[in-house]
Amino acid sequence: MNFTGSNILSVEQFDIDSIQTIFTIADRMQPYARRQKRTKVLDGAILGNLFFEPSTRTRVSFGTAFNLLGGEVRETTGMESSALAKGESLYDTARVLSSYSDVIAMRHPKSGSVAEFAEGSRVPVINGGDGANEHPTQALLDLYTIKKELAYHGHGVDGMHICMMGDLKFGRTVHSLSRLLAMYKDIRFTLISPRELAMPDSVLEVLDQAGHHVTVTDQVSGSSDADIVYQTRIQQERFTTPQEADMYRGKFRLNSEIYTKHYKPNTVIMHPLPRDSRAEANELDNDLNQNPNLAIFRQADNGVLIRMALFALTLGVADQIEKYECDV
Ligand code: CP
Known part of the structure; x- marks a missing residue:
């Protein structure tokens, strides 16, 4: 180019x-x-x-x-x-x-x-x-971060397992990041969201055509060997009414207890930010702030x-x- x-x-x-x-x-x-x-x-x-x-x-x-x-x-x-x-x-x-x-x-x-x-x-x-x-520049910084974080653990992007969670319908960062990752090989995508906020078909088609393994689910499961968990905010500004967004807020949270239960000890935790820290949402809890796998501020840097x-x-x-x- x-x-x-x-x-x-x-x-x-x-x-x-x-x-x-x-x-x-x-x-x-x-x-x-x-x-x-x-x-x-x-x-x-x-x-x-x-x-x-x-x-x-x-x-x-x-x-x-x-x-x-x-x-x-x-x-x-x-x-x-x-x-x-x-x-x-x-x-x-x-x-x-x-x-x-x-x-x-x-x-x-x-x-x-x-x-x-x-x-x-x-x-x-x-x-x-x-x-x-x-959000192409966010996707580039996310991929740059993923490469650095995985290199620290002795891995590359090819063959990795990423869980994306939250509002995958309106979250533009996960659309762009998925399209970028589609260029690599043999990636496992576990896409966790309420059914109504699932990843758009246009993105799923790109992943499918590139031969990646994709699981679409509304349950936090099958993520125990994930290398990356990429959490997202409910994009309230894209909903018709605030009440509609309220229906989904707080459904898929990540905190220290859930992380320990569902993910391996060195799963890298990402979020494009801002995280919604209000009690009714709190999709990425402050109790993970001292976890060395929390990469959110390294992403921003x-x-x-x-x-x-x-x-x-x-x-x-x-x-x-x-x-x-x-x-x-
Ligand atoms: N990640 C991101 O786009 O953050 P801002 O909305 O603060 O720019």
Whole structure:
């Protein structure tokens, strides 16, 4: 894949080689992210960081990643504070804002909206989450984390067993991660959710065609040899009414007792965050916070490295990072 000037809209764009390219550059970003080294490779460049839906990690880590490469960030947050609230089209917004930016990261509540925006943009657009559809940068950081966590236990991605649990219908992170993992070999997927919130058929078809072993269930069972348990939040913002979301909240929890009963001692615990910590939900309990297998904050940390790598690649400066090093 030629990254320079490309939009990053879906994980479908990638193959194993392009994923490895991103991960190799993400590894090289570590000393810059830790401020052991400093680079000005994107000095003078501007990121348009457009978040029309709530975000903490994705928005701030895109901005942090761009700043760490020497660039500046201009943000718009919330639909109500942009001219979209006055009826402006995504195309017009893209035409205008792409004149002010070198690259744009965007989140929007509607599936397909970031691709629609990209049609009007004259600079690369990176999808920070479009409705229940995709979250490609989250999937990349999740896979990067999985590789690192499994390598620590002496395993690779091929042949692993992953349990995904919770709202698999509306959870865009599990859609994108499943599509990425489908590119690897012989993975066991145990997909645990209420029947009404099961993984969409479109994703199941991709896993089936790639020859993976998939179990769809509404019971926490068959997970005792899982290498990864990937918990998700009930995506209340995608339901027609809050009452509908209430029906499913708290159904599939993970806490220390359940973890010890259903998983092997070194199963890696993941969650894209935010976790819903309200008592009626609490899908990932704080009593696991000291468990060394809890990888949720390592996932969030890795988001900066992955987003730095994507900026370096889409802006065509990946081979110049060291050349523009400056004093720390
Ligand atoms: N994982 C994730 O997308 O988090 P935010 O909603 O905080 O960006």
